[in-house]
Amino acid sequence: MIQIYLNALILIISLMSVLWIVSILINNVSIVDLFWGLGFVMTNTYYYFATKTFYPVQTVLFVMVLIWGVRLSGYLAWRNIGRGEDFRYQEFRRKYGDKNYRWISFFQTFLLQGVLMWIISVTLLGVNMYASPHGLTFLDYVGIFVWLTGLFFEAGGDYQLAKFRSNINNKGKVLNTGLWRYTRHPNYFGDSAVWWGYGLLCLSAGSYLPVIGSLLMTLLIIKVSGVALLEKTIKDRKPEYAEYIRKTSAFIPWFPKK
DSSP states (O other): OHHHHHHHHHHHHHHHHHHHHHHHHHTOTTHHHHTHHHHHHHHHHHHHHHHOOOOHHHHHHHHHHHHHHHHHHHHHHHHHTTSOSOHHHHHHHHHHOHHHHHHHHIIIIIIHHHHHHHHHTHHHHHHHHHOOSSOOOHHHHHHHHHHHHHHHHHHHHHHHHHHHHTSGGGTTOOOOSGGGGTOSOHHHHHHHHHHHHHHHHHHHTTOOGGGHHHHHHHHIIIIISSHHHHHHHHHHHOTTHHHHHHHSOSSSOOOOOO
């Protein structure tokens, strides 16, 4: 298990190094975000074939990660390609200077995301290493249901937001209908649920420690790169958002307050 896990680190760092070189050539660090989902697809594909067992739950996980990762990267590519570099990376570029940032971005962005991807992927490794040769268990089916729920919220939230933003009359307004009526971040909640779906498959296989990957993904979404980062600036850009915060659940879907 340890050797397979270390090999995955080499694979991920290699991918991130190539992406870093491409980012220098196109002068756009945002490319790293497009490969977040596909990076997990690549890593889990390696785990799937490296274990050489191909048990039913492994194949189910393979399909689940493939669908989630391709959809996420495809959506981010559709949303971001042609729109220039993300404002976060532009701020770093101004802060450090263009030439310095080329090297800083490797450690600050590409290497960091690669290491996080590797740590989080331990949940996927846990399923592949300890999968039962028998059919799916009750907990496996619960995990699949949680994953489907998460995919519905993540993909549905992304679709509703994209549709809302496509209407120029909604500029400066707050989306508070559909899934966004019940949670301020249906896409982030969905992403977290997807990973707890994987975590339940891991628990079903009798692998407990690797579930730390699902926990870390959730903490990153809530405290670092997702909810916290977005809400840090959105209240200044959209005054209506304060009322939306008062009425709407921050993360877990629930009925809005009166």
